[in-house]
Amino acid sequence: MNLTIMNLRASYLILFLFGFGTVFGQEIKSPNGEMQLAFSLDAAGAPTYQLNFKNKPVIKSSRLGFDLKNDSTDLIQGFQIINSSENTFDETWTPVWGEESEIRDHHQELLVELIHQASKRKMNIRFRLFDTGLGFRYEFPVQENMGHFVITEELSQFAMTGDHTAFWIPGDYDTQEYDYTESKLSEIRGLMETAITPNASQTPFSETGVQTSLMMKSTDGLYINIHEAALIDYPAMHLELDDRAMVFQSHLTPDAQGDKGYLYTPAQSPWRTVIVSDQAAEILASRITYNLNEPSKIENTSWIKPMKYVGVWWEMITGQSSWSYTDELKAVKLGETDFSQVKPNGTHGASTENVKKYIDFAAEHGFDGVLVEGWNEGWEDWFGNSKDYVFDFVTPYPDFDLDGITAYAKEKGVQMIMHHETSSSVRNYERHLDEAYQLMKDYGYPAVKSGYVGDMLPRGEYHYSQWLVNHYQYAVEKAAEYQIMVNAHEAVRPTGVARTWPNLIANESARGTEYQAFGGNKANHVTILPFTRQIGGPMDYTPGVFEMDVFNGSHVNSTLANQLALYVTMYSPLQMAADYPENYMRFPDAFQFIKDVALDWEKSLYLEAEPGYYLTIARKAKDTGEWFVGNVNGFEGRTGEVKFDFLDADKTYLAEIYSDKADAHYKTNPQAYEIRRVAVDANSVLKQFSAPGGGYAIRIREAGKEELKGVKKLK
Numbered sequence: 188m189n190l191t192i193m194n195l196r197a198s199y200l201i202l203f204l205f206g207f208g209t210v211f212g213q214e215i216k217s218p219n220g221e222m223q224l225a226f227s228l229d230a231a232g233a234p235t236y237q238l239n240f241k242n243k244p245v246i247k248s249s250r251l252g253f254d255l256k257n258d259s260t261d262l263i264q265g266f267q268i269i270n271s272s273e274n275t276f277d278e279t280w281t282p283v284w285g286e287e288s289e290i291r292d293h294h295q296e297l298l299v300e301l302i303h304q305a306s307k308r309k310m311n312i313r314f315r316l317f318d319t320g321l322g323f324r325y326e327f328p329v330q331e332n333m334g335h336f337v338i339t340e341e342l343s344q345f346a347m348t349g350d351h352t353a354f355w356i357p358g359d360y361d362t363q364e365y366d367y368t369e370s371k372l373s374e375i376r377g378l379m380e381t382a383i384t385p386n387a388s389q390t391p392f393s394e395t396g397v398q399t400s401l402m403m404k405s406t407d408g409l410y411i412n413i414h415e416a417a418l419i420d421y422p423a424m425h426l427e428l429d430d431r432a433m434v435f436q437s438h439l440t441p442d443a444q445g446d447k448g449y450l451y452t453p454a455q456s457p458w459r460t461v462i463v464s465d466q467a468a469e470i471l472a473s474r475i476t477y478n479l480n481e482p483s484k485i486e487n488t489s490w491i492k493p494m495k496y497v498g499v500w501w502e503m504i505t506g507q508s509s510w511s512y513t514d515e516l517k518a519v520k521l522g523e524t525d526f527s528q529v530k531p532n533g534t535h536g537a538s539t540e541n542v543k544k545y546i547d548f549a550a551e552h553g554f555d556g557v558l559v560e561g562w563n564e565g566w567e568d569w570f571g572n573s574k575d576y577v578f579d580f581v582t583p584y585p586d587f588d589l590d591g592i593t594a595y596a597k598e599k600g601v602q603m604i605m606h607h608e609t610s611s612s613v614r615n616y617e618r619h620l621d622e623a624y625q626l627m628k629d630y631g632y633p634a635v636k637s638g639y640v641g642d643m644l645p646r647g648e649y650h651y652s653q654w655l656v657n658h659y660q661y662a663v664e665k666a667a668e669y670q671i672m673v674n675a676h677e678a679v680r681p682t683g684v685a686r687t688w689p690n691l692i693a694n695e696s697a698r699g700t701e702y703q704a705f706g707g708n709k710a711n712h713v714t715i716l717p718f719t720r721q722i723g724g725p726m727d728y729t730p731g732v733f734e735m736d737v738f739n740g741s742h743v744n745s746t747l748a749n750q751l752a753l754y755v756t757m758y759s760p761l762q763m764a765a766d767y768p769e770n771y772m773r774f775p776d777a778f779q780f781i782k783d784v785a786l787d788w789e790k791s792l793y794l795e796a797e798p799g800y801y802l803t804i805a806r807k808a809k810d811t812g813e814w815f816v817g818n819v820n821g822f823e824g825r826t827g828e829v830k831f832d833f834l835d836a837d838k839t840y841l842a843e844i845y846s847d848k849a850d851a852h853y854k855t856n857p858q859a860y861e862i863r864r865v866a867v868d869a870n871s872v873l874k875q876f877s878a879p880g881g882g883y884a885i886r887i888r889e890a891g892k893e894e895l896k897g898v899k900k901l902k
C-alpha cells in the first residue's frame with residue numbers, strides 16, 4: 188500500500204469517526220497524536236465536540252452552549268463558524284513549589300470563532316489538546332451585541348461511551364466533605380441517599396448530580412477524569428448525569444436568587460478538562476490543570492515556602508479540649524463581652540501554657556510552624572446562628588498571650604500559623620481582612636489557615652457560587668499583598684489557581700482527617716483523593732495520626748504505616764503532623780519518618796495506581812536529592828512491587844522501610860508496624876505487603892560503605 192492510499196484511508200476514518208452528518212468540522216491531534224479532538228456544528232448549528240484516545244471514543248458527540256436569563260435567543264444552536272485557527276504550543280515552566288521542579292506545557296490549540304446568527308452575538312470556543320487530555324473554554328469577546336449577561340445554565344455535555352465505574356461524591360453547592368462511593372454510573376441514583384452524610388452546611392441538588400473532579404474507569408480500561416481549571420469569577424461546576432443516555436451536563440452552582448453567573452465582555456468560562464489514559468498512574472502525572480492556568484502573578488515569590496507544622500488542633504477535633512474559653516455564655520457580643528470577667532471552662536486548648544508546649548515540641552523535632560485554633564474571641568457561639576459579627580480575628584482570649592507567645596516562638600526558631608475561622612460570615616471577614624493580615628505581619632505569622640464552616644452569610648448564598656468564588660480569590664490576592672500564604676478549608680475545591688497565586692499553598696475542600704474523629708473515613712479514601720480532589724491542587728489532609736482510638740471514641744480507619752505514607756502520596760507543600768506530641772513520643776522510631784520526609788520535589792514518579800485500591804509514588808526531594816516512596820492501600824491486603832530503577836545506576840543507597848506487619852489491619856491492629864533498613868541500588872526490587880487500610884513509607888538516601896556495614900542488601 189502506498190502512502191497516499193494510507194493517508195486517504197486515515198482521513199476517511201476521521202470523517203467516519205467524526206465528520207458524519209456535520210456541516211462543518213475541524214480536527215486536531217495532541218502532540219503525540221494519541222488524543223484526537225473534533226469540533227463541528229451539527230445540522231441545527233449547535234457546537235459539538237468529540238474526543239478520541241488511541242482511536243477509541245472517550246467523549247461521544249457532545250453539545251456546547253448556554254442558556255441565558257431573560258433572553259429569547261439562547262446560545263444553543265443556530266451558530267456559524269466565522270473563523271478557526273490552530274496553534275502549537277510547547278513551553279516549560281518552573282513552579283514555585285510542586286511535585287516536580289519543571290512542568291512542560293505541550294499542546295495543540297484550536298480556536299473556533301462562532302457567531303450566533305439570530306442575535307449576531309459572538310462566542311469563541313478554545314480547545315487545548317494535550318497528550319493526557321483536553322481542556323476547552325468559552326470566550327465572549329468585546330462586541331456590539333453583547334455586554335452584560337446572566338447565565339441560567341451552562342450546557343456543556345460530556346457524553347460517555349458506556350456505564351462506567353465512577354468514584355463520586357454527591358453534587359452539593361456547599362460541601363465536598365463526603366466519602367467516595369464506587370459504583371456504575373447507572374447505580375448513582377440508587378446510592379445517592381446513603382452517600383449524603385451530614386454536614387454543617389450542605390445543599391445536594393439532584394439524585395444524579397455529582398461533583399468534579401470526577402474519576403471514572405471504563406470496562407475497556409480507560410481512565411477518565413472530568414474537572415475544571417482556572418475557576419475565576421464564575422461558579423463552580425457540578426455534573427448532572429442523564430443516566431439513561433450516560434451523558435453528563437454541566438450544572439453550575441447558583442447564587443441566592445437561583446442565577447448562575449453574572450458576566451460581561453470580555454469574559455471567559457473556566458476550562459473544562461477531560462484527562463484520559465489507559466494507565467491510572469498517568470492521570471496522576473498529568474499537569475493539564477496547572478497548564479491551563481495563568482503563570483504566577485506574584486513576581487517576588489521568595490517568601491512562599493513549604494511548611495511542616497504541628498498544632499493545637501487534634502485535641503479540639505477529638506473533643507479533649509475546646510476552642511471556646513468559657514461555657515458560661517450563650518452568646519458573645521464582640522467588643523462588649525468582657526472575657527476577663529467570665530469563668531474559664533478549664534478546657535481551652537489555646538492557652539499560653541499549652542501553646543508553649545507545642546512550640547517546644549516543634550522546636551525539638553524540627554517543625555517549621557505551630558497552628559493554634561481557638562485563640563481569638565468568639566468561639567462560644569461560632570456557627571449555626573447566622574451571626575454576622577462573629578469574629579474580629581485580632582482579639583485574643585485572656586489566656587492567650589499574643590506578645591509572649593510570639594517572643595517565645597521566635598526565640599525557639601518556630602513560626603506561628605494564624606487561624607481565621609470565618610464561620611462563613613464572609614462580609615465580616617472582608618470587613619476585618621486588612622486588619623487581620625496586618626496583625627499577622629506585625630507578629631510575624633507567615634501563613635493563615637482559614638475556614639468556612641456553616642451556612643453562608645449573606646444568607647442564601649452557597650459556598651461554591653460565583654460571589655463566593657470571588658471572595659476566596661480576593662482573600663488569596665489580598666494575602667499576597669501582605670506576603671501571606673493561605674490554606675483555606677471549606678472553600679471551593681482548587682482548580683490549579685495556585686500556579687497563578689502560589690501563596691495558595693493548600694486547601695481542604697474535601698473530607699479530611701478530621702472526619703476520622705467524626706466516625707471515620709473509608710479505609711480506601713486516600714487511594715481516591717489523589718485522583719479526585721488533588722487534581723486541582725494540594726490538600727491539607729492533616730495526616731500523621733498514630734493513636735487510632737481517639738478521645739471521643741471514634742476510630743481512625745488507617746494503619747500507622749498508612750499514616751506515614753500519606754506524607755508522600757498526598758502531595759502538599761504544607762504538611763501537618765496532626766496527633767498529640769505524647770502520641771509521637773510513644774512511637775519515636777515511626778515519628779522519625781515524619782521528621783525526615785521532604786515537602787518540595789524535583790520529580791515524582793507514579794509507580795503503580797488503581798483508584799480505590801492502591802497507589803505507590805516515588806518522589807525526589809528538591810533540596811537533598813533523597814528519595815521517598817509512599818504506598819497506600821484499600822480495603823484488602825496486597826503485596827506490591829517497587830523497582831528501584833529510578834535510582835542512579837552507579838550508587839548504593841540506604842533504604843529505611845516503614846511498613847505494616849503481616850497481621851496489621853486498619854480496624855483491629857493499626858499500630859502493628861515494622862521498620863527495617865536495607866541497602867538498595869538501581870537493580871533492587873522490593874516486594875512489600877500492605878495491610879487492609881495500610882501502606883508503607885520509605886526514605887532512600889545515598890550511603891557510604893561505613894554506614895552500610897552490617898546492612899543487608901535487598902535483592
Ligand code: NOJ
Nearest residue numbers: 560608638640676695701
Ligand atoms: C473545619 C476545619 O476543617 C477544621 O480543621 C477546623 O478545626 C474547624 N473548621 C474549626 O475552624
Ligand code: CA
Nearest residue numbers: 676677695701
Ligand atoms: Ca473541614
